Amino acid sequence: MFKNLLSFWKGKDFLVQVLEDFRIMLDDSETMFEAVCAQLMEDKKEPGLKEKIYEIDKQINNLQKDIRRRIVEHLSLQPMVNVNACLILMSVVKDAERLGDYSKNLYGVTELLERPIEKELFHEYFDELDKKILALFQKTKKAFIETDEEQARSAWQYENAIAKGCDQIVKRLAQSNLPVNQAVCFALIARYFKRIVAHLVNIATSVVLPLSELDYFDERKDQV
Amino acid sequence: MKKKLVIVYKILAVAALLYLFLVSISLMGVAFKGFGKGFAENLIRTTSNPFVGLFIGILSTSIVQSSSTTTSVVVGIVGAGGLTVGNAIPIVMGANIGTTVTNTLVSLGHINRRDEFRRAISTATVHDFFNLICVAILFPLELATGYLEKTATFMSSIFSGVGGFKVVSPVMLATQPAVGLIQKVVILLLSSTKLAAYIIMAVLSLVLLFFALYFIVKIMKSLVVNRAEIVLDNVISRSPILGLLAGLAFTIVVQSSSITTSLLIPLAAAGILTVETAFPITIGANIGTTTTAIMASFATGNISAIIIAFAHFLFNLTGTVCIYPIKFIRMIPINLAKAFGDLAAVKRRYAIIYVIGVFFLTPTLLIIISKLF
Numbered sequence: 001m002f003k004n005l006l007s008f009w010k011g012k013d014f015l016v017q018v019l020e021d022f023r024i025m026l027d028d029s030e031t032m033f034e035a036v037c038a039q040l041m042e043d044k045k046e047p048g049l050k051e052k053i054y055e056i057d058k059q060i061n062n063l064q065k066d067i068r069r070r071i072v073e074h075l076s077l078q079p080m081v082n083v084n085a086c087l088i089l090m091s092v093v094k095d096a097e098r099l100g101d102y103s104k105n106l107y108g109v110t111e112l113l114e115r116p117i118e119k120e121l122f123h124e125y126f127d128e129l130d131k132k133i134l135a136l137f138q139k140t141k142k143a144f145i146e147t148d149e150e151q152a153r154s155a156w157q158y159e160n161a162i163a164k165g166c167d168q169i170v171k172r173l174a175q176s177n178l179p180v181n182q183a184v185c186f187a188l189i190a191r192y193f194k195r196i197v198a199h200l201v202n203i204a205t206s207v208v209l210p211l212s213e214l215d216y217f218d219e220r221k222d223q224v
Numbered sequence: 225m226k227k228k229l230v231i232v233y234k235i236l237a238v239a240a241l242l243y244l245f246l247v248s249i250s251l252m253g254v255a256f257k258g259f260g261k262g263f264a265e266n267l268i269r270t271t272s273n274p275f276v277g278l279f280i281g282i283l284s285t286s287i288v289q290s291s292s293t294t295t296s297v298v299v300g301i302v303g304a305g306g307l308t309v310g311n312a313i314p315i316v317m318g319a320n321i322g323t324t325v326t327n328t329l330v331s332l333g334h335i336n337r338r339d340e341f342r343r344a345i346s347t348a349t350v351h352d353f354f355n356l357i358c359v360a361i362l363f364p365l366e367l368a369t370g371y372l373e374k375t376a377t378f379m380s381s382i383f384s385g386v387g388g389f390k391v392v393s394p395v396m397l398a399t400q401p402a403v404g405l406i407q408k409v410v411i412l413l414l415s416s417t418k419l420a421a422y423i424i425m426a427v428l429s430l431v432l433l434f435f436a437l438y439f440i441v442k443i444m445k446s447l448v449v450n451r452a453e454i455v456l457d458n459v460i461s462r463s464p465i466l467g468l469l470a471g472l473a474f475t476i477v478v479q480s481s482s483i484t485t486s487l488l489i490p491l492a493a494a495g496i497l498t499v500e501t502a503f504p505i506t507i508g509a510n511i512g513t514t515t516t517a518i519m520a521s522f523a524t525g526n527i528s529a530i531i532i533a534f535a536h537f538l539f540n541l542t543g544t545v546c547i548y549p550i551k552f553i554r555m556i557p558i559n560l561a562k563a564f565g566d567l568a569a570v571k572r573r574y575a576i577i578y579v580i581g582v583f584f585l586t587p588t589l590l591i592i593i594s595k596l597f
Contacts, residue, residue: 014453069496070457076490077453 029099030137036106037130060100095199143204155204166194246523248432250399256304258422271311279587281318286583291323292516303524324352325583326482340493346565347492353557358543376534396525464504471508481513
């Protein structure tokens with residue numbers, strides 16, 4: 001009973017706990033993305049990957065619900081404390097959850113492929129975009145968790161380059177003579193990459209954007 | 225460092241306010257004694273009808289929105305001999321019902337969103353139904369047997385027998401210099417009319433009581449709210465007993481069950497708490513709020529005041545013991561609250577009618593009727 005009471009009393013401060021959970025969400029989605037990319041492009045078959053991906057995605061969803069619950073609890077008890085942080089978190093937690101969803105969708109593409117992707121062809125189209133996205137994961141974590149404005153601004157540059165690259169890939173695919181299955185899968189990968197980058201940049205730029213402008217980083221690029 | 229200093233200041237402020245609270249109770253006793261025997265007899269006559277006492281308790285607490293204030297005033301008056309224990313018990317029971325108005329009013333803030341409102345008002349009114357059922361069971365029982373008065377008297381006698389009074393008396397001793405000083409100053413200023421001086425003292429004691437309780441609640445809330453957030457987060461996913469203990473502890477610390485129960489409403493509205501999970505926290509708060517009157521009774525140093533404070537505690541404890549442990553009985557207030565929530569969500573005017581009817585109109589009318597006939 002005493003042990004129970006003690007653990008009941010113990011706990012971390014709201015922001016510390018929520019930021020820790022948010023970091024886990026980003027770490028998890030990064031793990032998912034990395035594992036799926038390895039399977040997709042390097043044709044490394046990881047046994048039980050599907051179960052692993054679905055399990056991590058479920059964990060991300062649960063963390064999202066936990067964070068939301070804690071925000072409501074916090075604002076109910078202390079409506080004047082950390083209001084901005086709460087509203088930002090309520091917004092970016094959705095982005096983090098989407099990262100998990102898109103990584104899961106990328107896994108879905110591996111199941112759609114009729115035969116393994118040719119490495120050369122993939123590099124010709126994607127030019128190590130996956131590596132750049134992994135670097136963006138790091139930047140985003142640093143920007144958000146450590147409130148690093150420089151990292152947040154530099155995430156913008158990444159977004160610009162990667163998003164344009166993804167659009168170009170889709171254009172090229174539309175004009176290519178690739179087999180339908182391969183072309184559709186490549187187009188989906190390009191689309192999911194672009195969405196993942198957009199959600200990462202949403203998270204990173206929340207550090208420098210006014211609350212009302214969250215998610216509209218492209219419109220505020222020159223002003224912040 | 226600055227944060228720690230702020231905490232120290234707050235603790236010192238609470239200590240000062242607590243002293244002021246005890247002074248206000250002692251001063252109230254002096255004032256009511258000063259009004260003389262005639263006033264006391266009149267007051268006792270007015271409240272001799274237990275139903276009138278019950279409705280006075282409901283109405284006065286609904287107006288001041290604090291059962292701690294009502295019960296502390298009752299304790300102060302009982303201590304001064306202005307009320308008998310028997311007459312005061314129904315008032316205290318009424319105060320228990322009246323205090324539930326606060327969270328019901330808070331739930332009205334969600335009235336524009338139907339589903340949210342249904343959840344909020346169900347969670348708020350489970351406190352009302354619980355206290356109404358308690359009164360429905362224990363009020364007739366008390367009238368028939370006087371069990372609360374007898375048990376509280378027994379408890380107080382044990383308390384005094386083991387030297388409790390010696391422990392309590394320093395509280396009274398500590399307040400005496402301040403009370404004496406106020407008394408001297410007021411009588412000096414109004415030397416011509418002694419009655420006016422006592423009226424001023426009574427008003428001053430009430431002002432001090434409100435002031436002290438208001439700021440004790442405010443400061444204590446700011447001191448413990450961080451921890452309360454962590455505890456609440458743990459409570460939600462754990463056992464109801466821990467919920468009850470959390471409600472009890474938080475209310476003892478902030479000295480207001482209304483604060484505890486009102487904090488639950490937005491959480492219930494958001495769907496984070498259910499009526500079932502909020503219920504043990506609510507009844508914990510119900511028991512916790514009785515400590516204010518117990519503290520106030522120490523300032524009077526009067527056995528009757530201590531008896532009424534214990535009677536308040538026993539009333540809430542027996543209510544909990546009667547209703548909570550057996551699932552079938554426990555579900556009665558929960559189901560009533562849910563049914564009312566469903567009804568109020570469809571026809572929202574019922575919520576307004578309920579608040580005005582139960583807490584203000586019915587007690588007022590019944591007090592008037594009992595005075596007329």
